[in-house]
Amino acid sequence: MISHARAPGKIILLGEHFVVHGNPALAAALDRGVEAEASADSEDLIVSKDLGLECPIWSPSGQLEPVAAALQKLMRDRSLRGVKVSLKSSIPVSAGLGSSAASSVAALAAVANYFGVTVSHDTLYNLGMVSERLVHGNPSGVDVYVAVQGGMVYFKGRDRRVLSLGQRYPVMVACTGVERNTGELVSRVGAFKDRSPSLYRTLAKASEKLVEDCRKALLKGNAGVIPASMNFHQQALKTMGVSSPQLDGLVREARLAGFAGAKLTGAGGGGCIVAWPDTTGFEAAFSRFHSKHPNSFTSYIPSEGVTTWQTPS
Numbered sequence: 001m002i003s004h005a006r007a008p009g010k011i012i013l014l015g016e017h018f019v020v021h022g023n024p025a026l027a028a029a030l031d032r033g034v035e036a037e038a039s040a041d042s043e044d045l046i047v048s049k050d051l052g053l054e055c056p057i058w059s060p061s062g063q064l065e066p067v068a069a070a071l072q073k074l075m076r077d078r079s080l081r082g083v084k085v086s087l088k089s090s091i092p093v094s095a096g097l098g099s100s101a102a103s104s105v106a107a108l109a110a111v112a113n114y115f116g117v118t119v120s121h122d123t124l125y126n127l128g129m130v131s132e133r134l135v136h137g138n139p140s141g142v143d144v145y146v147a148v149q150g151g152m153v154y155f156k157g158r159d160r161r162v163l164s165l166g167q168r169y170p171v172m173v174a175c176t177g178v179e180r181n182t183g184e185l186v187s188r189v190g191a192f193k194d195r196s197p198s199l200y201r202t203l204a205k206a207s208e209k210l211v212e213d214c215r216k217a218l219l220k221g222n223a224g225v226i227p228a229s230m231n232f233h234q235q236a237l238k239t240m241g242v243s244s245p246q247l248d249g250l251v252r253e254a255r256l257a258g259f260a261g262a263k264l265t266g267a268g269g270g271g272c273i274v275a276w277p278d279t280t281g282f283e284a285a286f287s288r289f290h291s292k293h294p295n296s297f298t299s300y301i302p303s304e305g306v307t308t309w310q311t312p313s
């Protein structure tokens, strides 16, 4: 028998970086993510098809070490042995779309399912955070929360909720192709906060107000407030030094193509942008942008959280 799990990637619609310092963020699961397949193997291995890497769970090194650390915790506490977990991602890695959180959550869920161990969403979140803390020192947890729960998520410290929305919204994601280091960018914002405390406070306060307004509006089925809030956040993130010329260029082109809101998503410095259509529609704007950037893609948000299933071997 083979156990499978799929966990979604994410976009942060509003509030990245501020969320690390206790402010709220809105994030949503993408309809793409990471699939994990767990099967019998005496070696206890992780295989990444995308990275072309193989890593022993009990003596890991390199890029798969965070996933191995989370699996070690799951398996050691329950004396589980004899599995190989293979990962395949449909989102780019190190691009701000939550591939590391989706990888660990999918791997954990597939391995737990393979051994017939029931793990709650809270346990999956806590185990996923073991991995995320190795990826960067001070994670808010929003990526792992979305990978587990799916949905549109309001996240502020320990106040974490999936918002119940009446509809799904199309967004466009476009990537710079530039990989970046989340920990370094989180430190950059920390340094900005220390250097310019009053400006940081002003930006954080405005961000908080917009996130709260958008949360309330979305719950009433009114998405009209989202694009302007996204545009404000792009400016704020740029001011704090985490945008880049490539990100600014994609944001500009998305706006010219007809998207009403566009901003970097995730840590910035490289990675991707997310764009939101105006009321005249998604398709025309997307096809204008896509003709110049064929790697851009559409995702419907929000999508479901981690799921598991089995197939015969």
Ligand code: PMV
Pocket: 012, 015, 016, 017, 018, 019, 020, 095, 096, 097, 098, 099, 138, 139, 140, 141, 142, 143, 182, 186, 265, 266, 267, 268, 271
């Ligand atoms: O780029 P990512 O997927 O690592 O997202 C990071 C989001 C931050 O707010 C910058 C960090 C965090 O832990 O929330």
